[in-house]
Amino acid sequence: MSAIILACPRCASRNRMPIDRLTGDGKCGKCGAAMFNGRPVELTAANFDRHAGADLPLVVDFWAPWCGPCRTMAAVFEAAAAGVEPAARFAKVNTEAEQQLAARFQIRSIPTLAIFHKGREVTRQSGAMPAGMLAQWLEAHLPVPG
Template identity: 55%
Template sequence: MASQTGTIVACPACNTLNRLPTGRPPAEGKCGKCASPLFTGQPLTLTAANFDAHAARSGIPLLVDFWASWCGPCRQMAPAFASAATQLEPAMRLGKLDTEAEQAIAGRYGIRSIPTMILFAKGREIARQLGAMPTGSIVAWARQAAGG
């Protein structure tokens, strides 16, 4: 949700929605409620409690890695996904959703194989990618899928 006065960004620590003023460097953004940085350069752990705040109510796209601890390719891709966060923030938020712990959300999006990455914008799925990828491929795919 970008506007003339800024972009709405959900806090990665407390999920409070914050307005990041236009022109202010995103790295300086802090949550108005808990004072945590709005961008950490690390993937967020997504749960039923915070998923919608970041996927639907935040004004920046959300790239989600649907994974499980027993999945070898998921574990193999984890460092690449974490590295991609440092390159893609603050243009988008990256998050990891454990499909075993959050089966309802995985079911809502028809996750049948993992790892699966889905890019959300304003609560809608805009792109999906199946299979493990290296950092450079994640970054290139996400930027292309987001339109820039």
């Protein structure tokens, strides 16, 4: 039985979880939080690398509160998180609050979605997308966990 390493959505501690238990109700070994809750995780400079470096693919929405297309995209992104987890972790980075992350990844327009897997950026897409287009983009680019 193979296992993957993933970060807790609450405390960002690394946890080892058997792949066949991803659809279960796994809890963090440190804080006891559910490993999956169907909602995007808020990322900061302090916890970004723990999530991006995990074996579980990470889909990140780089956004800002003043951005109209970002607010439109938020509902689509949250619905995708509920439908795709536990095949991937979904997260949001507020580029206004986390300017160093936005600079690190050279985010020039928002919203920008990026997929990370095992510490590396796989792909990115700028601009708001309707649900169907987001689903197609995820299907085409989302790596298999592990």
